[in-house]
Amino acid sequence: MVMALLACDRIDVNKGAPLHWAAEMGHLDVVKELLNSKKPVDVNALESIPLGDKHDIKKYHSFDFSPLHLASLFGHASVVKALCEDTQGRLRANTENSSGITALQIATERKHDEIVKTLLERPEVPKYVDNLYRDRQVHVDAANAILVGAALIASVTFAGLLQPPLGYSAFFGSASMEVGAPSPSGIYPSFVSVAGHPIMQIFWIFNSMSFYFAIATLMVGARAARPPKRTIFIGEVVRSLRTSLSLAYILLTISVGCVMGAFASAGFLVLPPILKYMVNMGITVGIGVTVVFLAWTSSKVLYVLNVMKKIVKRIIFQMCRTTIMRKILNPNLYLKLSRFAQEH
Numbered sequence: 001m002v003m004a005l006l007a008c009d010r011i012d013v014n015k016g017a018p019l020h021w022a023a024e025m026g027h028l029d030v031v032k033e034l035l036n037s038k039k040p041v042d043v044n045a046l047e048s049i050p051l052g053d054k055h056d057i058k059k060y061h062s063f064d065f066s067p068l069h070l071a072s073l074f075g076h077a078s079v080v081k082a083l084c085e086d087t088q089g090r091l092r093a094n095t096e097n098s099s100g101i102t103a104l105q106i107a108t109e110r111k112h113d114e115i116v117k118t119l120l121e122r123p124e125v126p127k128y129v130d131n132l133y134r135d136r137q138v139h140v141d142a143a144n145a146i147l148v149g150a151a152l153i154a155s156v157t158f159a160g161l162l163q164p165p166l167g168y169s170a171f172f173g174s175a176s177m178e179v180g181a182p183s184p185s186g187i188y189p190s191f192v193s194v195a196g197h198p199i200m201q202i203f204w205i206f207n208s209m210s211f212y213f214a215i216a217t218l219m220v221g222a223r224a225a226r227p228p229k230r231t232i233f234i235g236e237v238v239r240s241l242r243t244s245l246s247l248a249y250i251l252l253t254i255s256v257g258c259v260m261g262a263f264a265s266a267g268f269l270v271l272p273p274i275l276k277y278m279v280n281m282g283i284t285v286g287i288g289v290t291v292v293f294l295a296w297t298s299s300k301v302l303y304v305l306n307v308m309k310k311i312v313k314r315i316i317f318q319m320c321r322t323t324i325m326r327k328i329l330n331p332n333l334y335l336k337l338s339r340f341a342q343e344h
Contacts, residue, residue: 002030006037013039017047023067023083024049026076031067035086043067043083043090046097060106064097072103077114080107084118093119094128102128105233132234139241143221146248150217153255157211157262165203165266203265210258217251220244253296260289317342 002018005011013019013034019041022030034041046064051057051073060073068091071079080103083091096102104125107115119125224244264285271277317338 024070068103072107093122147221150214154214199269206261213255220248
């Protein structure tokens with residue numbers, strides 16, 4: 001019947017995913033007929049195929065599959081071999097579905113050793129696995145750098161809690177200072193000892209939030225460093241590391257922003273309430289925040305600077321070519337400028 005349907009010119013072999021159903025059911029003859037037909041069969045197409053009610057495959061029910069995924073899932077080694085030996089070279093054995101799962105991972109998790117061996121004979125599969133191990137090492141190195149930064153922030157903010165700007169805790173509750181009282185002349189540190197000072201409250205908020213976000217970053221990193229199960233596939237390890245690294249990056253970014261807020265509030269706090277000093281501090285904070293933002297988006301900044309450099313070089317080159325520059329400048333100087341513009 002399959003051969004008769006394939007002989008009909010009006011049949012679309014990709015509609016209804018017949019290769020997927022044949023691979024799932026283990027119908028080797030049907031798989032071979034579909035692969036050897038003159039129809040343009042998509043052997044790497046991903047389809048959402050309903051699975052059975054077996055308890056051990058429930059984790060795969062929400063996935064989409066290629067024919068190779070399905071054959072690996074149900075342990076049809078002969079079908080996997082037929083797909084891998086496709087003479088037209090259409091198969092991509094390391095195809096990932098929308099969840100990042102490959103046939104090799106499914107076969108490894110299902111402990112289908114014969115299928116794993118067959119897949120590893122494909123040249124692209126060992127290369128794919130090697131890239132996963134390389135990615136894991138890259139993610140681990142990046143996570144270590146983030147964790148070091150988070151640990152430093154946590155220690156600094158903890159120290160700031162114990163010793164705030166100008167020793168606020170040493171003056172708090174002093175019998176000689178009433179709440180809201182003006183600063184006594186000649187004793188400047190008492191300016192920040194007034195209970196409930198708004199800038200001090202801002203400092204406490206930023207400092208505390210930075211500490212807790214840094215600790216959260218460390219916890220995410222600790223979870224990522226937890227030894228994986230022996231049976232877990234390397235691709236699952238890399239995906240877990242990538243997720244943890246992204247979350248740690250977000251938490252550390254928020255922590256750094258809070259550190260900047262605590263630093264700025266501490267700067268305003270230790271200064272006398274004089275407009276001149278406040279303006280200077282505001283300018284400094286503005287420049288610092290701008291520099292940090294530019295560093296955070298360094299790739300875009302480098303692109304903009306590169307474009308500006310090209311524009312400046314072009315302008316210099318055009319100026320050197322003008323007749324006016326030829327007449328005004330010394331000939332030797334003109335030649336040097338022209339040569340410099342052409343070389344750079």
